[in-house]
Each structure stands twice: as structure tokens, then as C-alpha cells.
Amino acid sequence: MVTSDLETAAVPELPARQPAVARGDGLLRDRQIGNLGLESGLELPGVRIAYESWGRLNPDASNAVLIQHALTGSTHVARGDSDEAGWWDGLVGPGQAIDTERYFVVAANLLGGCYGSTGPSSIAPDGAPWGSRFPFVTLRDSVRAEARLADELGIGHWHAVVGGSMGGARALEWAVSYPERVRHAVVLASCAASTAEQIALAQAQVLAIEQDPDFRGGDYYDGPIPAAGLGLARRIAHISYRSEAELGQRFGRSAQPGEAPVSSRRGPGRGAQRYQVEGYLDHQAAKLVQRFDANSYIVLTEALMSHDVRRGRGDLHSALARAAGVGFTVAAVSSDRLYLPAQSEELAAALPEPTPVHRIASDVGHDAFLLEIAQISALLGEIFT
Template sequence: MPQLAPPGELAVVPIGDFHTEAGGLINEAFLAYQRWGQLRIGQDGSTNVLLIQHALTGDSDVAEWWKGLVGPGMALDTERFCVICTNVIGGCKGSIGPADRHPDGDHWGSRFPAISIRDQVDAEKKLLDALGIRRLSAVIGGSMGGARTLEWSLMYPEAVDAALVIAVSARASAWQIGIQSAQISMIEGDLFWHGGDYYDTGYSPNAGLGAARKLAHLTYRGELEVDERFGSEAQPGENPLGTFRDRRQRFAVQSYLDHQARKLVERFDAGSYVILTDSLNRHDISRDRGGLNKVLSSSTVPTMVVGVDTDILYPYHQQEHLSRNLGNLLAMAKISSPVGHDAFLAEFRQMDNILRRFMALAEPSLTIPDSPELTGKIEFYI
């Protein structure tokens, strides 16, 4: 009988030895998750679970990073649905990653194998199996979470009633691989990286991680938004136009990026950043399956696709490509925002409308055990 963690509380579930797509082994793996709402399971195995997929440096606390969208009567209605969000394998927010201890007592560090988006989904499936959840009302995710959502619909179509794919592509483009590889190089070039085995040195590759975040953050935001906010203004009290260049004298945008770098360094592990960024480089739904469009057309899960009109990292034409080729398209939606890629995490009013529209469109495809009167015997787990 499934026993879920109390609402909002982080729980860790062992999933056993995990074999990666590329042949690696993660001994005694475990994943963390949080949930909101009451789980309902029908006799046919249907559930009311909405599985949410976080982005690269996100975590399982979807009620925080999508605040106002998860809760009673909200777009992700916890009076009707059980919302579950996991922390991805390789992460550093409760699930096993490079910073965790190997069974031999030392940190995994450089021994932590590379993982793919498919590995992330496979690990998540093992977690849900351990919880007694075999079928999902919907899978929803943006950016790296959108890549996972796509793979869920292709790897386990029988387990997914509907999917919402946000701000991602069918495969990593050369530009994406290039920009992401540059970030990895910044971390690996830090003197404190030590080949990934820095955990017992007393130092961390914070400078490399901060530099990677600055570059990444520029791809997360829109050029118009950044220019409107900062232009070519100097940071108050500093002068970047002096006789000699001085790194302490900054433009306002430099100060902003320094701030973003500090925030990530304080909350995220560099080893996990490398592992997860590399998994985005490996994203390709056509790998070992045939042509890209052929794979998309084979999808049977009703899927809605969402893009952002100013997205630099995953340009809108990539979501248009998905919408033109998916075998079972529910709808296409566009977020109009100067914010860029991060708009799906910032434009809450538009996301509220999109999520509600998705749930309405997906309704005919969902098999939701609403009440004992409608579905016969239903067991409730809290």
C-alpha cells in the first residue's frame, strides 16, 4: 500500500542500483519528491497524479517556484489532483548526485556516471513504481523538464494520459550544445574543480560555477528585457569607463549577473550542474529510434506544446517544429513576454491560463478517479 509523504514535505525513496543508458551504474540510488493533494487510485490503475518536471537548477518544491499555480482551486488544483514533483537524479536537492556518498564512504564525485534525459525519466518511473503509482493523469514540464516530459510520452505512453511540453526542443541543437559545453568548461577549468573530486578538499569551484551561471542566465532572459532594465548604465558608485579597466568597476548588468551567480553558488552544487547540463547536451528523442519527425509522429499521448516568443535558448521555431510533427497534438500556445526563456517561470498570469486550458483540453483523455460513486473502490493515501 503506497504511503506518501505529508503534503509539501521532502521525502527520499530508494530505487535500488540504477543502470544508465550509456552503461554506467549508480549503486543504491535514491530520489527525492514532494507532493500536494490527496492521491486517488482507481481499480483500473488510473490515478489523479499530475507529475511536474523541474528545470535545470530547479527542485521538487513546485509550490514555491510556481507559486499561485499549485493549490486548492488553482490551475493545478490540489482539491482534485495529487501534484507530485521529484528532484532529478544527478541533482543536489535530495536525490542522489555527485556530492553524495558512494557506498564505499567517499563522495561519488568524478565516479558519478553521465546521465541522459531518458535516465532521468527511467529513474522517476522507478520512484513512482515504488510508490505504487503506475499511471499519470498528466506530465508537465518546462526547459529540461519539458525534455523529460517529451521522453515520458515516448518511453511510457501507456502510463501517461496527457503531456504539456514547455520551452524545449526535440533534440539539442548545435548552438545549445555549444553554449552548454562552454558553461561546463568554465567549471572544469576552475582550479578547485580537481576533476570533479573537490568535495573533501575544503574548496569548491565557485568561480567556475558563477561564470557558467552568468552565461546561462543571459540565455534565460530576453535581450529586450535586459537592455530595458540596465542599458549601458554604470553600477551606482562605480565607473567602468576609467583610464584602465578595473573589474571592480562594473556596468549595472555586470552587477546583476554577479548577483545571479552568487545566488546559484549558494544553493547548487557544481558537480550536479555539470552532470545535468551534460544531460541536456545528450537530449535527442530520435537517438536509436529513427528519424526525428518519424519519432514525433509516432507519439500517441495527447500533447500540448508551449513556447516563448523571445526565447533565445529554445527559440519558438523549435516548439513550432514539435507542434507540426507530433502525432497527437492537443494545442499550441505562445507566451508573449520580453523576459525570454524564463517566462514560463515568471509570467504567472499567462501560465495560469495555459495550464487551465491544457487541463480543459486534456479532460477527455484523462481517466481520473473522482469519487467512490463514480469509480467503485478507490483507496486514498495521505
């Protein structure tokens, strides 16, 4: 069970560390990293971290790259032996900007996630799912778990840690928590700390799930899932992922084909009478409900709410001074209304070395960090030459 005796709890000795896995690109694996002390003072026992990898680790382990996924992302960054499309295909792979013929690329599932790492849907030591008993975790906890995974894979330092949005926050935490293990940190569409507005948007999403009757306080694994609440949370989030201009250009005030939102009464039981943008949000919600766990959505959202690289480290300049020697690439999306370009400017201005803020020019909004592959590839050119 979770224990609060962080200072004195004995962590069982792990088996001898093994070298990195044999090549098997894009296949999900996991590693046992032992008990993990959390920032809250609790301890999470028997933690497993899931990951995928591409390429081979070279003899001096100098070619390792860590890719950090966003809130509802997964470890499947690129195509591999499974031939399933990855979420950064075109950026990661043979001959791409992050060339898997040259670099050993690793993507780990966040602690608390639902793609193989220990999370609320995992089985606790008593044989039942963690559910509501899963402890609060922070991004620093996830980075600490990833450092243990790196140890298990024989990786002493990363050539680069790369991430966007929540992944960018983790890349920043890596650089500050383990500067001796990071050569380059790439922080895309992210920030030094979650703002009041970002926390407010996150709280609305958490409450949408918690107020679903099927949520049952987080212990719903023996019955129906809180699909309505999770779907609503996704709708709230997705509005912030796209720009007003992009939504207007794509949908405007057009009705969903075959539906009449103006001439028909709207409401439960009267059939769907939607604008196209409503159909789009319904589609996004349905996709997430099919692949993501509601408890994990809450755990990871609250972890993102906690993001503050300054916590316990003084002001921003003092906190980032810990990352002296790490090369930073910082980029903002021009139309981002979730992580504002001004936040990237604030971060870059406080870094130990002068660092420009690159602009990803796009009308899409925040999600451009996933979509503008050509621009991101160009940004990474100097790091992955």
C-alpha cells in the first residue's frame, strides 16, 4: 500500500541493471523500477514504467533521445514493427529529423497513465485496481521514474529530451532536476509553470468527470465507465487546443450534414441537431473515451496543474540556474491560446544562457506542436545533425 514514511521506508534492491533492449521498434514494453518516493511524501510500491523504443543504443550510450508525450498521448511516437501510425510520424523515424538509424529513441508512458505504466487502473498489492486510492503525483515524480527507467536501460545521459505541451514541461523538469544527464532540452508550446487560467480550465475538466454518476468516486472498474464525464472533459480541453480562427475557418456556423440546429428543438431525446463544430467535438470526445481511462485523465491533469519549475527552488532565474550547461530550444505556437507565446518568452528570458524563442507559424492553435512537422524538423536541425 501507499506509505507516508518516505524518509525511512526501505526500497528493495532491484535486480542488476540490464542493457537496453534488443531492437524491436515501436513495440510496447515495461520495466520494474521498484518503490518510488513521491514529492508528496508518500511512496508508491512496485512501479512499472511502460515505454517504446526505436533504433539501437551505441556502445558509449551517447545517442539516446527521450520523447515526452502530452496529456492524453501515448508512447507510440512513430511507426515501427507494428506498422501502426505514430503521433509524430514524419519527425521520428529512419531518415527523419530524429533519425532512428542514428539515435536510440525512447518514449515512456507517464506515471499515472493508462498505456502500461503504473496508474489508477493498475492492480494494487491487494489485488484490486488502485482506483480512488492512487496517490497524487507530480511531473517531478514522473521525471524521477523516467530517470530510473533510463538507469534500467543503461542510459546515463540523454543527447536530447524533447516534448510539447505537458511533454515540454517534463523536458524542462528533466533539465532542471538532472542537468548532468541532459545535453539538450527541447520545450515546445509549454511554460515554466501552469497559470491560474490553465488551472481553471483543468479544474473544469476534472469536475466534469467527477460529477458523472458512473464515476463512483473513482472506483468504477467493475461497472460502466464515466463516459459522459470524460467526453465532456475532452470537449472542454479540445476547444483550448485549437484556435478561434481555425474553428471558424473549418466550421463557421454550418450545420452538421442532415441536421438543423436552428429549425429543430434541441435537447435530450429529440435527436442530434448540431452545428458542425459540435459534431467535431462529439467526435473528439468519442475517440478519447474509447482509448483513455478517466482516473488517469484526472491524475495527469492534476499533475499538470501542479507544474511549477520554481517550487522549492526560489525564483525562476534561481530554479533555471540549476540547468546551466544544458542547451535549450524553446518554441511557441503563434496562435496558441492555451500556452501563450508570452509564457515561452518568460521561460527563455530566465534561462542561464541567452535563448531565442522560435515561432511555429500556424493558425491551428496549440495542437500545431503535433501537426507542423516541417517547421519542428527545421528547429531540430542543429541538435540532430
